[in-house]
Amino acid sequence: MSDDAMKLVVVGAAGRMGQALIRLIHATDGVTLHAAVARPGSAFIGKDAGEIAGLGPIGIPMTDDPLAAFLHAEGVIDFTMPATSVTFAGLAAQARIVHIIGTTGCSDEDEAKFKAAARHARIVKSGNMGLGINLLSVLVEQAARALPSNDWDIEVLEMHHRHKVDAPSGTALLLGQAAAKGRGIDLNDSSVRVRDGHTGPRPAGTIGFATLRGGGVVGDHSVIFASESERLTLSHNAGDRSLFARGALQAALWARDKKPGFYSMLDVLGLSTR
Ligand code: NAD
16 A cells, blocks of 8 residues: 555445445555444444455454544545435535545435535535446437437436335436436426326426336446437446446545535546536
């Protein structure tokens, strides 16, 4: 480990993404695990974070004290739950450290709190930390801009593992936002999130979402552009969680020397069209 390795705290350290992050930090030059934070009351508190992640002991016990964990850290990587991420955003802003947020299912109120915290912290937040989906979102925005809404309908289809608790996925919403941006419309006013029963015909100009859940699927997404006579499908399939963890570490290293602000993975990857 080099002396200037970035000291990172993983919160939600016992979770699926938390464990993937601990394994990847261990295997990556330029970053080091400073602390691992689990949910208060978790049976993992006091256990070695490396053991939980399947690495064997690494000498870092899981803690439920984020304040102590953030002291002398440079960044926190957070794939947890919306209310938890809001709390950690306040603490990371106080500690003036980088906060990478992968948590999905956040409300508009949560987003406003993240943006307030970003006056003091460097926050990178994305519903998907991977290069492939972020590139896909740029392509979706272009396609939505090029294909006129009176002829072409847009549907976003996603499938995830049976444990996922929010729907549509953060990635599906990210792709829907990209399509709405390309169309010059507000996704909140024009999305159809559920269909059931006698729905009537499809309202023109809307962006539809369909959600599948089952098995161990890490994340499959398709954006379908459908006209009367042709169909264009842009798709992505995630193979394993390490791709999100890799993106999160890349974001932390990118944000290390940035000014406080609210950034996305498009900024990190140089794909931003803002
Ligand atoms: P998970 O349920 O396996 O892990 C979440 C962990 O957070 C749990 O271990 C839980 O105990 C912990 N947690 C909750 N409250 C806490 C607290 N106060 N302090 C410390 N830890 C706390 O879920 P997961 O599959 O790892 O996903 C986590 C989140 O990340 C979800 O919102 C998921 O949708 C999202 N996700 C995002 C991306 C992305 O690229 N942005 C990729 C995968 C998953």
